[in-house]
Amino acid sequence: MMEKKKNHYLAGALLGTIGAVAATKLAWILYSRRYIDHHAKLNIIIDAEQHTYHSPTAGDINFYQKGSGNQTPILLVHGLHMFAGLFDILPIFESFGIVRPVYAIDLPGFGRSEKTDRPYRPSMYQEAIADFIKNQIGKPCHVLTLGNASEFAASAALTDPNWIKSLVMINPTGFAMPQPEILASSSRKNWEDFLLSVLRVPIWSLPLYDLISSRTEVADYYRGRFAYNVPTDLVELAYTSAHQAGAHFAPMVFASGKLSIPEIRQKVYEKITQPVLVIYDNEVGKSFDMLPQMVREHANWKAWRSRNTKGMPHFEKSGELFREFDLFWKKQDKKK
Secondary structure (H helix, E strand, O other), rough: HHHHHHHHHHHHHHHHHHHHHHHHHHHHHHHHHOOOOHHHOOOOOOOEEEEEEEEOEEEEEEEEEEOOOOOOOOEOOOOOOOOOOHHHHHHHHHHOOOOOEEEEEEEEEEOOOOOOOOOHHHHHHHHHHHHHHHHHOOEEEEEEEOOHHHHHHHHHHHHHOOOOOEEEEEEOOOOOOOOOOOOHHHHHHHHHHHHHHHOOOHHHHHHHHHHHHHHHHHHHHHHHOOOOOOOHHHHHHHHHOOOOOOOOHHHHHHHHHHOOOOOOHHHOOHHHHOOOOEEEEOOOOOOOOOOHHHHHOOEEEEEOOOOOOOOHHHOOOOHHHHHHHHHHHHHHHHHO
């Protein structure tokens, strides 16, 4: 008898817990839909021209342009994370826009670029970069990328080598020590497809993203990538960017893992012939175990370590870092 009562009590407690969790989730979904502003206006106050380029493959791409002259233009491409945008590379844009033509783009699905619900894939980002260079800049350029966007830019450099003169990669992905495959490539793809299908369920996709992109979460993300003080305006820009209509579509694809290129080092990095400068530091979750081997075996690859920074060295060590950029680009410009 006592055992039955105990079982009834446990069952009731479990049902009560499930009900409480369900009620909490439902309350958050309702709160997200009714009280969170998803039409925020992203205003980046900089001394530069703001334009929109229409890509036939990637839709409307927002970009800023600054500087003039006959030197080789620079294209800056921000990395992908849950609330990314060109504001992540603004110090480079503002500094080098004084001495040569510089372009900074918001990748499709981020910042002020088009954020429709569509199949975001690495090929879209690769084509967006190549298409922008060919049809908007109109001449070969140096490309600087942050984080995982290095995969897209390197793919573009491999496919269209005459349009990309050199690559600078800040904390690129793809240099971790190879690990035994837990899942076969087909199984991994199936898992990513399943995860994306779950993340895209309309009833909870946006509310879930609202949780991930709260001001607290945005601040925590950047706090983990700055050794010192996080710029307040950077957090505010990222938060605002994440609260525009459609801002959750591309980040959810990113979260599913479908925007990574498997074996990028072997398939792409080792095959590109352009000069490459890699800047790396102590960013959380990044490994550069295979970078020394890449530099040893490929004469066109160089590496420079930024010490005492955690992911955003172009904010915290801009002086010495920008000197490295300037020397690297000037050296490439002297080549015919």
